[in-house]
Amino acid sequence: MNTTIAIRKPDDFHCHFRTGQMLQRVVPFTAAVFARAIAMPNTKPSKQTRQDAIAYRGEILDAVGNDFQPLMTIEVTDRTTPKMIKDAVDANVIAGKFYPQGVTTNSQNGVSDFDALNPVFAEMERCRMRALFHGEDPSPGVFCLDRERSFLKTLRKIVETFPELKIVLEHVSTDNALFAVSTYDNVAATITAHHLLLTLDDVVGGLISPHNFCKPLAKRPEDRDALLKAATSGNPKFFFGSDSAPHSRGTKECAHGCAGCFTAPVVLPLLAQIFEECDALDKLQGFVSEFGADFYGLPRNTGTITLFKEDWVVPEEYEGTALFWGGKTLHWKTI
């Protein structure tokens, strides 16, 4: 039985740092474990330009210093132009993030018409900028559990029109999405730790649990099992993005609570535990430290991180921010 695991220093290819005081509080958790992390742009207001991304990179680095490398993104909106794409790429912005309008936290500026963005997609393809999708169809009349599947039509159209565009379908939650990703050459997917753990039963199956509420919603047990299989398969199309999303307890425990799980402080031990339970600890390094870097064309990290076998109880909150898996015991610990 393993009592330590040493793996190549990992990356988080999907993270929400927010801004201001919240950013100051949460970035150190990610930087303590990950060499790099994609900083998602849906702050308030969102990061939509080269200048926004440069300033946001500075704010993140101010919180932790230069050992940590934030990977910058801009939000693509109906007003994004090809020139804005080129300018951003010139400033080392590595991805453009697409939110269908209204689909999740701070997505009011999201895209209302993907077809109208064809010149933007063409420029991203030319500049080798990755296109990241929150893959849910927010159309009225599409039932919450069907939104990811319904988005796959849009994905297919973009893939067929821009075959060289490298696309990440973010935080996939269904067997349908895994299948779609596996069929397209230039499409990969991030998988979160919480989607490997949760089903809708954990949100509304017993009492209603806002701290397990995220978008896309956790789905059926069959979907969760398919995600576990994909994450532990060693298939390089599936890699880790935490979607760590901090919220104050008050914005979760209320009449209309926000979506998102703040996993950064627990996520590597959680992944080790999940992979161990799947008898797949040997697949952890590829999933968290290699496949994502490869897909983004980044060098793999050179350092190492070690996890020790030790039980510890996750605190319920950290300075007013609700922690995912609060009150539960984890069996692995970093440092």
Next chain:
Amino acid sequence: MNTTIAIRKPDDFHCHFRTGQMLQRVVPFTAAVFARAIAMPNTKPSKQTRQDAIAYRGEILDAVGNDFQPLMTIEVTDRTTPKMIKDAVDANVIAGKFYPQGVTTNSQNGVSDFDALNPVFAEMERCRMRALFHGEDPSPGVFCLDRERSFLKTLRKIVETFPELKIVLEHVSTDNALFAVSTYDNVAATITAHHLLLTLDDVVGGLISPHNFCKPLAKRPEDRDALLKAATSGNPKFFFGSDSAPHSRGTKECAHGCAGCFTAPVVLPLLAQIFEECDALDKLQGFVSEFGADFYGLPRNTGTITLFKEDWVVPEEYEGTALFWGGKTLHWKTI
């Protein structure tokens, strides 16, 4: 266009009054509109005997006086005997309520083995006591959205073993359950107002909304549409039970919130609005004032209640108890 509706005084065939101060606060809302209401027995501790029911009837009447008639029930548990059934019937207890163990609020004493209760079912059949089921299968591994469908196997077995037993499948939430009820001679179903309004989208489709969280969970739009069709069909197998279930705001807006919607103060205007939108106001009286009484073998009420067309905004809470449909506008008003 109607500006008033006068209907026979209605009954609520499924209501939670709780006990103590909460009971004092909530019973008057039901008594203001309904001539009679089934008082569900899953208080803390639950009402399991003739004596419990007699005392509970007294507590309810103390809160409102004799113009209102509570219809008493006992919870059937693994420890219920045929003699307890007969004794309860002799004290005018009209129904025994079955909760599968652990399925909803205060169901810790629920039934763990329905087969073992065959002598109890036989006595209920003999005494013409109605059998009321919270029809969800709480077995581990049954996904939350599948629990009602999974319970239908248990229902079928009971129906086939006790063909003369009059059964109510409570607060049905799926097309599957409606179909099952429609196929059995001695089985009827209550339908709540909130299941006629909500889908899972209203619970977790946007933000997470604990005030729309109930058991059984609101399901897919197709299920909600089937419920609307059944309620407005004029089929006497489907009648009204509010499942009005008061909770303090604090037990809803928290990390692990309780299931239940407190609808009593708004439910008749809400039903009028729903039936009007379905162009079925002529079917309202049967649903709320006649079919239930007929199924229970009770006389139909003789008085009348009138609703007026007038817009009003539902308060968010009443003395700390969260109101269903809070902040929304209703178009009908009683008195």
